[in-house]
Amino acid sequence: MAKGTDETGSNRPKLALHVPEPRYRPGDTVDFSDLDISEPGKQPRPDETAEARETFPLCDDLIRVLGDDDQAHGPWDPRLSPETLRQMLREMALVRAFDNRMYRAQRQGKTSFYMKCTGEEATSVCATHALAGDDMIFPSYRQQGCLIARGYELTEMVNQIYSNKADKLKGRQLPIMYCSKRLNFFSISGNLATQLPQATGFAMASASKGDSRIAATWVGEGSTAEGDFHSALTFATVYNAPVIFNVINNQWAISSFSGFAGAERATFAARAIGYGMAGLRVDGNDPLAVYAAERWAADRARSNAGPTLIEHFTYRAEGHSTSDDPSAYRSAEEREEWPLGDPVMRLKRHLISLGEWSDEQQEEMDAELDAMVRAAMKEAEKNGILGHGLHHPFHTMFEDVFEELPWHLEEQADQAIRERRIKFPGDPAE
């Protein structure tokens, strides 16, 4: 084996491997003052059917509408009615109330797992408002806001989280891996980024049928590193598919900061440039900017002008999941120092500044939403909590593997039921 440069007579310098390192670790003082945060209202808004390249400067910018003065600024202001703004505020607050209660429910042992989306509520709730109700959503695992914005019943969500006998998914899926065909919300997979080519395929199918429905999909910045991301964006541009790719850049993929997905070199929105796809980079904590960007992309897709990649620049304020402890790898100061604020508070202050809302109303609403969540939990608990007997019958474990049960699954179902009788003699439930 060659021993180094000497033997070859070369004076080539030694190579060095770069392993990214986040700026702040536990205990560090956090200073985000050098983050490039653009001035609200200053970003140009191309026509929805513009050539993709007209959006490319926006891939290195940050579309913002709400300023520190709580007013909406510039061409991206979606000019939503106060009713719509209040509705979005209500849904974001409901998501937060739900997250807080379900997190506690997991800690109380009522289920195995939960994932909050604190700080990211706008990226799902407000984006969903910009879509038509029959547009297909291909979510990742932190898009409870999409379901809530489409009016999914809280009790159904809790049933799923508790994997109880009323769980529509028959207790088969990890908590929060929802699915609702009725609300055009695709089944969530724990394998990351697989939803991206699927959304593209749905959009291709819709286009091939001359339909008007589009697809929108969500993915974390970390899993843009998966091959599925590249496949999906390639197919989407090749077939000009009516699909929106929402990349939620919340800075952290469990303990790996965004640098491990390439953020040290380029923005995630800039990925669009290489494909010749429209790309937008938006302040993900600005509910108006999120709505405006998603609406732009939806209108673009619906007019056969092609797909859009939107990077939602935001911050994961909590741990990855109930199984995670972020204090083990990042500075606790990051959340407080995050320069883009809290989307719920920003929209609340905007509404107040418009004279359309008040702190008292907010307090009242928060109390009402919390009571709603607790009522839903109580209702769901009648159907059981995880591991307390009120599950689906054993035979359902073998159903839906295929449309019809083949002989080998029938035999295994008989065995499972026999085992149950041995373990719990005299128990009539199967």
Added chain:
Amino acid sequence: MNEMTTSEAGDQVAGDTREMNMIEAINSALDIMLGRDDDVVLLGEDIGYFGGVFRCTAGLQEKHGKTRVFDTPISECGIIGVAVGMGAYGLRPVPEIQFADYIYPGLDQLISEAARLRYRSAAEFIAPMTVRSPFGGGIFGGQTHSQSPEAIFTHVSGLKTVIPATPYDAKGLLISCIEDNDPVIFFEPKRIYNGPFNGYYDRPAKTWKGFAEAQVPEGYYKIPLGKARKVTEGDALTVLAYGTMVHVAEEVCRQKGVDAEILDLRTLVPLDIEAIEESIAKTGKCMIVHEATKTSGFGAELSALVQERCFYHLEAPIERVTGFDTPYPHSLEWAYFPGPVRIGEAIDKLLSE
């Protein structure tokens, strides 16, 4: 070639037969299904204008249009992934993976997505796709154009795996697969696309000309999934095989004058266990033949099932005749291939017990 295929009733209207090789039979099945069901779409590398590297989709784009039969980027992950999304919309996609050896980038979409979608969504969403792919060796394809990865798929709950051995079966099975509401892996043994291969690679290749199994109805007909085909009746031993190896085993048994009962399994999942049990109860001896590598191959599953269910009928240890546990070698292809010598030895051993 298929004017008479559209039956309003949708039942078996096979019509007149014509001699077809397996490529033509597959083409006919695809053509008929494109004609019968507007939701059927074909996608894959080089399958559109060109008609596929093995010509299975020749003429179909011209006939059915570019949005029904189209080329894709070179991305198996993308091909399977968009097919899952198309299924969610309500289409019935038939993706082609150009060689089974290329299917691996699409495995996550197949295993974690297509195969699991019905289950995880409690049947709200399904993945009614048929993944067609030529597989197997014997064409000097080297290690990346010769593999038989069927056991990877039979191991996955939620996938069906189908492998035809004749033109007649290829068409009838493929139509069943396309109409099936579950994801199906349809492996086409490419060594027998143009003619049955008896294992004697050094003799002139035969075409399907003159073979009864190449008399294929022009119209629509189905062969149910999960039903084996009895190739020959016999009492001396049972042969379990599929794809190319059905023909090789048949030739060896014929030459040796062995009164073998050969079962062409046709569908590995769901498996026709009744046909297997019935045959072994009669013969008491079992030889399993496949081209894939031995360890954890589908033969291991068959062997275990026969042992579990037919032990008291067995008069000799089960014989497995397979490819060796190496990558498929290029120059030594025929040393790898489970040909007449390997099969012959196994038969001798079984019959000497």
